Amino acid sequence: MAKPLSYPDAVHLLRRAAARGRAEEARRLSELGLEAAVDSLLQDPTPAPAFKTEVSSSERGEQQRQLTQLWLTHWLNTPTPAAERLVLFWHGHFTSEFRETMGAQGSDVWAQFATFRTQGYGPLGELLKAVAHNPMMLLYLNNAESRKEHPNENWARELMELYTLGPGFYSEKDVQESARAFTGWTVRLPSGKGGKMRDPNEAFEFFFRKNWHDTGSKSFLGQPVESGDEVLEILTRHPQTYAFIGRKLLAYYLDPQPPAPLVSEGAKVLQSSGTREFLRWLFTHPEFYAPAHRASIVKSPLEYVVGLLYAAGQTRPLIGKDDGKASGRLLGLLATMGQVPFDPPTVKGWDGGMSWLAESPLLARLNLVAALAGQEPSLNLEVFMDGATGPLSLVKPEAQLL
C-alpha cells in the first residue's frame, strides 16, 4: 500500500524540492501519496528555451539581464521546478562567474546551465566529467590557457578544494600534478570566429589541444596518472567526494546542520545511485519530515523572488512596472539582496544562511512585499511560507524560510 503524505508534509516537500508552489499543487501531491508525489517531483527536467540574443558580444551586461529573465521565467513556468532548484545548487557548487570570465558569452553560460539541468540528477561522476569539459568552466578557472610550459593550477586546485574532496584531503603536490594532467584541455569556437567577430549566440566547444598537453607521468593521490580523465576517475571513486557533496546537498535540502548519521548514509546513496536516487531517499525518509528540520533553511534571494512571484500567480519575473527598465530592476534587486544569477560572489559560491539577512539585503526583501500591491487577490501563500493568513503575513519571519 502506498505511504500517505499529509497536506502539511506535501507543503514542506514541495517548498523544499522546488522553492515554488501553490496550495492546489500541494493538495495534488498529498493525494498521490508519498512515493508517487516524490516521483512526480523528480521527473526528467523539461528543457529550457534556447538563449538567443540580438545584442553584440561586448554587451555582456544586457546578456546577463536576458539570461536572468530566461531562467526565472523558466523556473516560474516549468512543470519540473525541482530540477531548477537543483540547477541553482549546482550553479552554487560548480561555480562560474560570468562577470569574471571575459572570454565567455551568454551562450556559454546557458550551455553550462543546460549541463546542470540534463546531468544534475545523474551519477556524480558523469556530471563531474561534463563540468570538467565545460567551456565556461575551462575559461573561468583558466584551464583553457593551461599548457605544459606553464600549467595553470586554478582549475586543479578548485576541483579538489571546492568541487570534490574539500580541504585536507590532498596536497599541494596533487594540485600541481593534476594541473599538468589537465594541460591542453581548452576550448574553441566551431566557426573559428573569435574576438571582435564573435557571435554571442555561438557557444564554445571543448577541444583537446594535443601539443599543449604534458604527456609525462604524474602521481595523483598516490596513484600514477597521465590524463585529466584519470584524475577525474580517481576523484569519482573517492568516498570523500560523496561525503563532501552529500553533506552540502543535505544542508541545501534538509537542514544547514544535517545530522551526522544521515550524512554518512546519504554519501553511500549518492555514490551508489546518483543524485536523483539521493533525493528520492531523502524525500521519502521520515527524518525529512521531522519538526526540527521544518522551516530551518533561509531562502536564498532567487528562491525568495521566484517563490513570491509564483505565489502571486505571476508567470514573468516582473517587479513593478513593465517598462524598458524592468529586467535591470530585477537584477538590481537581486544584487541588493546578494544573489546575482550567473555571478556568484566568489568561486566558493554563496555563503547563504543568515548572511542573506544582513541589513540592506533584508530591507530589500521586505520592501519587495510592497511591490506586490494590487496582486492580493491572486496571492496564495500556503506553500511559500508557514503560518500565512493573508498578504500581511509576508512580513512574518517565516516568509524568509524554506
Next chain:
Amino acid sequence: MDRRDFIKKSLLTLALGQAAPSLLSRTALAAQSREKILVVVNLFGGNDQLNTLIPFRNDLYYRNRPSIAISREQVLDLGQNGARLGLHPQLRPLMAMWDAGELALIPQVGYPNPNRSHFISTSIWHTADPTRRERTGWLGRWGDGQDDPFCDTFIGGATPQALQGHERSAPAVSSVDGFTLRMPKPLEAALEAEMHTQRQGQAEEVRQAMLSLRGALDKIGQIRTYSTKAQYPNHPFGKNLADVARMIAGGLGSSVYYTTVGGWDTHAAQLPRQGELLGYLSQALSAFRADMKAIGRDKDVLILAFSEFGRRVQENASHGTDHGKGGLMLVLGGGIKGGMYGGEPNLEDLDDGDLRYQTDFRNVYSAALGWIQADAKQVLGQEFKPLGVV
C-alpha cells in the same frame, strides 16, 4: 557579541535615547568625537600604479607603454621628495594635500608569493593572510572584540570579507537615503507586531535579524537629517563617501567605515577609463576632507585606499594592461604623516613582467590599526612594524 546582545544593546540605546534625548546624545557625541576613525576604500579590479604614480623621468616607462603612457607635460610633478615620480593629471585635487604633508603615497605594496587572481588576491588583502588559511577579515577580527554593533559600518550591499568576524559582521547599509522601509502603513504595523512576537529556532533568528535591521533603520534614520556641505562627484563612490561624511557628522559612532569602488580592471582602453575613475576618486576624497574640516574632525580621520594588485608594466594589445603584482596604496588625512613611502620602481628588474612588491600591506594595516587603538599584533596574528604614516 551575538545578534541577541546586539539587539538588547540597540534597544537599550533606543530606550535611553527616548528617556533623555538631548543630554545623552550630546554626551555620546562628545565622547565619540575624541576617537579616531579609519575609512577604508577598496579599489576593486586592480588599479594600475604606473599610470597613477608615474615614473615620468624614466624612458623605459614610455617604451613599455607606447599608447597608454601619460605624457610628461601632463604629469603633476611631486617635486623634491616625490622620488622622481608624478601624479596622474586627474589627481590634481590631491596636490594641495601632498604639499601640506597630508597625503602618503606607498608604491609597490603587496605580499609574498603574489597572486594575480582578483578573487584570491582580494581575499588575501581582506583576511590579511597570504597563506589563505584565514576565513575572517582583519577588521572583522577587530570587530569581534568590540561592544558596539556599529563599531564598523559597510557602505554597500553585502558586507565584504574584510569586515566579517567569527562572531559578527559589520552592518551593511547601501545608502543613507535608500535605507528606508517602504511599505504601506498596515504592513508596517504588522511587521512591528511580528517583530515583537518571540519564536523558536530559525524563525527566531530571522526575527532577531529583523530587530537588528530595525535598530539600523532607526540609527540611519537619525543620520538622514545631516547633509553634506561639499560637492561630491556624481558617481557611486562620491555618494558613498558623502554618506560616510553624514554618518560621522550625525554621530553614528563607527570607528571604521568601509566602501568599495570597482571598475579598475583596465584590460582594454585604459586611458579614458582609469582617468575618469581617478577623477571621481580625487574629487570625492577632496570633498570628504572638506566636510571633515567643516565639522572639526579632519585630524581624526585616516583614509586608506588600496587595490588587490597593480598591473603589468608593458601594455597589452588592447591599449590596456593585465593583472600584475605590487600596487599603490594611498593614505590621507589631516592627522597623518604624508610623503613618499618607497622609491621609484625599478622597471629593469621585473617579476614576470610585474613590479616587484616592496612593502607588505600588513605594515600599512598595522599603522591603520594603531590609529584606531586596535591591537595590531592580535588582529594580524604576528608583529608587523607599522609604517610611519601615523
